[in-house]
Amino acid sequence: MYSLLDTFISWFVLIFGVGAPLYVIFKAIGFNGFREITVYSKYNTFLYRVNPAIKIVFAVVIMMVVTTTIWWIGAILTVAVLSLYITLEHGKRKLYIGSLFIMSTLVGSLWGYAPFVTYSTLSVVFPHFTPDVIWTWPSYFAIMGYQHVLTLQALKYSFQISFRSTAIMASALLLVMTNTPSQILRTLHRFHIPDPILFSIMVAMRTVSFVLEYLNESIKIQMMRGLGSKHSKYLKPIFFFIAAMQGLVPTIIHIMRGGKDTGISADTRGFRATKKRSYVESTPINRLDYYMLAIVVILVVMDVAINIMGFGRTIPYN
C-alpha cells in the first residue's frame, strides 16, 4: 500500500527535479546574472579577439567530442570550458554564475532523464544489470511516462549523459558572451547557413536575455497577488515553481508578439534582399586564431585517440 508520506515524497522529488534548477536560476543567478552570461559585453582578452568562425568550429567540435566519447571526457571538457570564463570581463563573477547555471542544467537533465530510463536501455548500458531500486513511484505517475521504479543505475546513467549537454551549453555561452549577434550572423552567413535560420538565431540571441526577465516579472506579480501567502515559507519553492509554470504562457505570448514586430522591422530594412550581404566590419584571421585552431585540431585528434583506446562508445558503461 502506498502511504500518504510516500505520495508526498514522490511529489516532492518530482517538483524538486524541475523546481530546484529554476530556483537556482531565479534566486541565486537572478535575471541580471542570467543576462550577464547570455549577452555580449565589450572586452579585450584573447577570447574576444578570436575570430567568431573559429569559436563556432570550437563549439561544434566540443559537441562532437562529448557525443562520441565516454562521459568523463564531457565532464572534463565542461570544467575546462567553464574555466575559460575567468578570462572574460568580470571573469570571476561569470565563472560563478556560469557554474551555477551548469549545475542547474546538470540537476535538471539528471531528473529529466532518470525517471524515464527504461529497463531495456539500462540492460544495454550496464552489462549483467541487476536493478538497485531506490524508490517506487505511485502507479499513476506512469501517465507522465515515469518508469515504475527509480533505480540507482538510472540515476548513474542520467548523471553521466548529462555531461553531454553541460559541455555544449558552456561552449555555446562562451560564444554568445564573446561575440555580438551581428558577428555571429556574419560568420554563419559565410558558412552559407540559410537566411531564415540566421535570422532566427539572431532574434533568439537578442531575446534570450529578456525571457527570464519577463518570467521573473510574471512570477513576482503572482507572489504579489498572494500565491503561496497562506502557506508556510518552507513551501515557497513549490509555489515559486507553480508561478513559473503559470507564467510560461503569458511570457511566451508576450515574446511572440514582439517577435512579429522584429520580423517586420528586419524585412522592411531589406533582410533577404540579396543572396550576398556586405559587412562594415571585417573579421580577418590572425595569429591567435591559428592557436585556437590548433586546440580544435588537438580536440579532434584526442577524440579519435580516445575512440581507438576504447573509451569512445557511449554505451555500455562498465
Added chain:
Amino acid sequence: MSKAIEVNNIEFAYLGSNDKSLSIHEFSVEEGESVLITGLSGSGKSTFIQCINGIIPHIIDGTFDGSVKIFGNDTKEMKVPEISRTVGTLLQDPERQVINYTVEEEVAFAPENFNIPAAEIKEMVNNAISSVGIDHLKGKETLKLSGGELQRVALASVLTMDPRILILDEPTSNIDPEGTNQIFEFLRKEVGKRTLLVVEHKVERVLPFIDRVVVFDQGRIVIDDKKENILNDVSLLEKLGIEIPENMFLARKMGLKSYDIETVSQYISENRIALKMPERKIGDKLSLRTSGNVKYDTGFDLNFNLEFKSGTITAIVGKNGSGKSTLFKGLIGWLDDMHQAVSDVKIETPEKVIKDNNIAERGKIIGYLPQSFDLMLINRTVKRELHYSRRVRGNSNSDSDIERITKLFTLEKYMDTDPLMLSQGQRRRVAMAATIAGGPKIILMDEPTSGQDYYHKKNLGDEIGLLKQMGYTIIMVSHDMRFAFHYADRMVVLDNGKIVADGTPEEVFDSSEIYGLLPPAEFSLRRGIIV
C-alpha cells in the same frame, strides 16, 4: 509633382477571418506630402500601413484585393526588400526593432542587407546618425540605451537607405517626453524632404508638421482633408474618439480661423473667458508613507520621502533614468535581486510598517499593474483571473465584490473568454480588475496609457476616477502629460534620483519644462488666466 502612393479599391481580410479589416476605394499621396493618419486602435491604420510597405500581401497572410502603387510600381509585383528601398518603416516599440549590439551595427543593418560596399555603408551610417542627431551615441551598446535613444537609433537605421517615403507608425507611443520631443523635432526638419506618413494618436503634437489629416474608422477612411480645413471636422473627430487638442475645440467654438495656442489664448484673455480647470482633490486620510534610499554601483542614487493620501491620484513623472521605475520597484519590494542595487525602502500604512522586501506582504496593501500587463494574465478565463487573487489570498473578497469589479470594468461579456485573446484595451481592463480584486487599496500603475488611444485612455481615466471616489490611492508612473493634467490630483517630478517638484499639475507644469516635461495644450491655454 508625381504620385508617391496610389491606392485603388483595396480590401483585406486576415487569414481565418470573414470580416474585412480594410476597405479603401481610392487614396493617393503626392511626393513630398506629409500625412497624419489617425484613428482608434483597431481602426485599420496599421493594416493600411502594412499594405503600403508590402508586408501585406507578401508576409501577412489573408485575402487581398486591389492595388497599391509606390511611384507607379505595384507592390504585388515587387518583393518586400525591393519596396523597402523606397519605403522606410519605423514601428512603435524600439525594443522590438533593434536587434544589433552596437548603434553602428544597427544603423548599418539595411545597407549590409543590400550588399553595398563597406566604404559606402560607413558614409551612409554617418549621414543617418547625424540626420537624427545621435552622434553622441556612436559606439554605445543598444541594450544600454533609453527608449527614446533606442527609437532614434531605429529611425537612423530606417533612414540609412534614404527612403523616398517614410512611415512612422506611432513612433512615440512607448517613449519618454524627452524622446518624444526629439522625434517630433526630427519630423519638423524632415517635412518636404520626403513623403511622410505619420500614424499618431497625439494629434496636437503632429499637426504643426503635416499637410493633411486622414482618419480611419472600422477599416475605412472617414476623413481625408487638408490640415487647414480640419477645424470643420472637429465634431466628427470627437465622435470618432480621436484625441483633439482643446485649442481646436475652442477655435471652432469661437469661430477663429487659426487654432494655434497663442491665438486661442489671446482671444480667451481678451474676452475674459473662464476655462475650467480639472477638479483636484487630495484626500484627508494618510494611506501610505514611504522613505528610502537606493544606490547603484553606477553611482545613481535615489532618495525619497513621500506620503500618499487615500482618494487621491498621484502621477510620478520625469525623464528616463530619473528613478521612477526604481521608486516603484522599491515600493513593491522588487529590488532584492537587482545585484547592482543597495536598497533600504520602508513603507508604512496607518495599520502597519513593512521594512523587509517580502513581496507577498507588500502585495496585501499594494496592487501593482505593470506596463507589460499581459504577464499577469495566467488564467484561462477572465472569471478565473478575477477570482484568482481572492482564491490565493483567502476570502478577502466576496462574490458580490467580484461582481461589482466586473461591472466597474465592463467585463460582463468576456467572463468566459481567455484574457490573452482579448484586445489590448480589454486586456488592460482585465489586468486592472484582477489587481483590484486582490483587495489592496493602494494601486501602483506603471505607464498605464502606453500604446493606448484616446478612447481607451479616457476609459482608463474614468475608471481611476471612480476608484478614487471609492477611496483608493492611485499612484502612476506616466510619460503622458495630458493624461496627468486631466486626471491627476498631484504630480511628483523626479530628476536624477531626487524629488524636484511636488504639487498639483498646475503648480508642477509652471516649471516642468526645465526637467524636459512639456506641458499639454490644456495647461498652456489656462496659464495666467484667472478662472
